[in-house]
Amino acid sequence: ESVVNRIAAGEVIQRPVSAVKELVENSLDAGSTSISVTVKDGGLKLIQVSDDGHGIRHEDLPILCERHTTSKLSQFEDLQSIQSMGFRGEALASMTYVGHVTVTTITKGQLHGYRATYRDGVMEHEPRACAAVKGTQIMVENLFYNMIARRKTLQNSADDYPKIVDLLSRFAIHHINVSFSCRKHGAARADVHSVATSSRLDAIRCVYGVSVARNLMTIEASDNDPSSSVFKMEGFISNSNYAAKKITMVLFINDRLVECGALKRAIEIVYAATLPKASKPFIYMSILLPCEHVDVNVHPTKREVSLLNQEIIIEKIQSSVESRLRNCNE
């Protein structure tokens, strides 16, 4: 059974960056205003995520890392919207099957916190009282220590740290009221360091740099016709190249960081036709639409989504991008 659990867990947590994403999303769900990430050896030795969120109650610690333990179901009215968020209560449990997990947490009004360690879905011993200020710190050590082949593959390829920096950068420009930091263990300097702000453009400037922010234009689109689609999109697009190799598309749908290949390609087409000299632009888009219109392919790590009435939505977005780009050609 342990092998089966480990294989399943290895599917949910495919690489260090997938663990970081799950941990940071949990911190965001806990209402944090400050989230810091520390990484050692590309995340294989250590991933540590600290937040100042609402914490985890002492009585919830024993089952925290059992599969399908979630405190979030009550937030979702129906199964449909649960589905749209992907799997529930799998992430933390999965990490305990493929790494060593330590949770330190304190809830509001408590004098001290608790620390618990987990392996293979179970808490190792009673939580120990410890000093803590606010929120939760989760440490994942020795990821994939029991999956030799996976560890080898990851060790032989470029490490996940740049992917983790990229991930945190994306979170930081969407959740602008939260401050994020990301650094290598022991490093004085953080590679992502955002401060809470009320201006998205300021956040982009802070995270991606002045030269990117300078070349951005706002963009928006919407459709209120329930018979075709109901959505609202807003964001920024650049009128110059950002990366050398490909389009950089930061996409949030209903506040979840996702990928949508079809939308990305559609935008690439508009750039190629309208502003070919900027065919590797920077794009940030936030789309809001009814949960039941989002289909996350039912695999927990698949961040690829498809949308109900996708063609209509894509067309509207394309035409708003196009009219923006035409303006800067004139």
Ligand code: ADP
């Ligand atoms: P899910 O996020 O789908 O509920 P997870 O396995 O990611 O499942 O997390 C399990 C539960 O652990 C969450 O429902 C939440 O109650 C709790 N939890 C995890 N991380 C945090 C955190 N940083 N702050 C507060 N609670 C947390």
Ligand code: MG
């Ligand atoms: Mg989660």
